[in-house]
Amino acid sequence: MSKELKEIAQELKDANRKVQLIYAFNGSGKTRLSREFKELIAPQSDIEEDDEPELARNKILYYSAFTEDLFYWDNDLESGVEPKLKIQPNTFTDWLIELLKDLGEDGNIITNFQRYANDKVTPNFNEAYKRKSKDHNGKLVEITIPAFSEVTFQVAAKPSDLTNNTSVDSEDGEAKVEGQYETIKISKGEESNFIWSVFYTLLEQVVFTLNETDTTNRLTDKFDGLEYVFIDDPVSSLDDSHLIELAVDLAGLIKSSKSDLKFVTTTHSPLFYNVLCNELSNKAYEKQPDEKFKLSYNPNKEFKKYRLEKQADGLFQILDQPTDSPFSYHLFLLSELRLAIKDGQIRKYHFSFIRNVLEKMATFLGYNYWPALLPKTAEGKPDPFANRILNLSSHSAHAGEEVAYIEDKDKEKLDVLVKYLIETYGFKKQEA
Known part of the structure; x- marks a missing residue:
């Protein structure tokens, strides 16, 4: 069911989970959702003119662009x-x-x-x-x-x-x-990484401070009223190994939080999403004075994950991601492609989707380059449609080009290619 971002923000609050993780493409409303959530937790409309305003940071810390x-x-x-x-x-x-x-x-x-x-x-x-x-x-x-x-x-x-x-x-x-x-x-x-490091260092101090149950023993009282941390698309310019390290560290920090502080994280990176999912899906135990271990983090009760999707009518859907299956990015892209083809809503960015799928397939199957996966011409060479995919999937600084006119022959060729990949490489057929 399609909803306004304000309604989705309310759902996230009502879920009352320790940590919620959301995957969404760029441009799908992640940052706007973070602002709606911030307004929900610390609404500016509640501030009286004659009163000293209660700053939003007292209730929510959030990281975004x-x-x-x-x-x-x-x-x-x-x-x-x-x-x-x-x-x-x-x-x-x-x-x-x-x-x-x-x-x-x-x-x-x-x-x-x-x-x-x-x-x-x-x-x-x-x-x-x-x-x-x-x-x-x-x-x-x-x-x-x-x-x-x-x-x-x-x-x-x-x-x-x-x-x-x-x-x-x-x-x-x-x-x-x-x-x-x-x-x-x-x-x-590196600049983005530095700014994240400033925020992450603050977050470490927040968790450490709030873990002290006796408020009189805390290093500072600045975090006493803090309820939420909203992290919108943290650093994505890292190489894979450092991105994995960051995800593992962030998950560990969240799981080490013993207070009522809650976390919401969004990302467009499938790798970051999957690593966080894996880490946050594992239980955590804390050693007690009697040498026994006590469950300190239970993902079954404290963790929930979603996908955020923007609909053609400008509204949004937030879909539960099953906890018993991993998020398979290439399958998600194929599903999006089939849906766009079925609805006649092919856009330029869908050619980036097919290229992404081909690149992941080539890596998995051991090919040096993805055009080798395309149908062959009569001469046994890769289909020249590869060049069209390259041209149409190239990144542009002009957002308007993302909805540029796509020729009917390219739409038809994309339809044929998606069907070819599914049938040739044994993908399980799913409803579009």
Whole structure:
């Protein structure tokens, strides 16, 4: 049954599970769902004008693409100033910076970043400093840059650089000798990993703190009212091995939570989804003082998984994913293809689906390249339709091209190809 995202958010809340995991394609409403859920848990409409507003973070922490928008680069390289990642000041980041600084979590952020991204790069948080800046009237004034509001990234300098130490201008105008290290601008993928590492370090501290049942013994009272953590599509730029490691660590952290804190996680990555499913489907036990083990996490009662699908009418469906079967991504894609063909709703992105299926089949069957799986021409060569699949499945920066006109002959060819793959390679026939 199709529903509004607001209704689905209410369902997730009413489910009352320790952890809920949702798979959905990009563009299927994951991020909008996270915002609807946040509004449900901490509605802005409840705030009285004369009252001090109860900030949403007191009830829910959430990570999404908007979290990454709070970090940006200062790229004033022409002035000789080193590249630095700056943190956009607002009520959340001010709270986050102050909290992590007070708890001394900078070392753990560095450890997490180097573990998941690059152990050759070291993030460095700034100390508080003063600098000159023009105000809105153009007058030069002195401002204070707070500690932990900027991050630089260093790597060991190349051997050829060590004989001639490089100096750059620091914010106070004095020459700064880099010596055996050089400051770099990290890649976009590493930047995403760093931001996730900041959030994950905070999450570790949240779980650790709330596991202390005696509130007077907690390191901080900042998390006492926290009810939910919503993680929307965490880092997907990792290679498979690091993505698996991240999923295992996240699942372990969730299972170690003894408080009433609840977690909702969404992802478009089938690998991340499957690893989390496997890890969260296993029971966890805690050793007691008498050396016996007590069940501390029971997936049968605490874990639920779903698929979120966007319908043609703009509404959504959230479907239970059976707990007794794995999520088979290629079978899901084939099902989506057959449904699109049946309904006459073939779009450009469906050619990305068929390419994805072919790539996974080629890997499983031991072929070096997926066109070898296509029907052969009279000369015994792979069908030239492979080139059309390549062209139509190529990623585009223009979202409008995703609904570009598809020629009827390409639609017919896709239909023939899907039937060929199912019949030739022995796929179990399922209802479209």
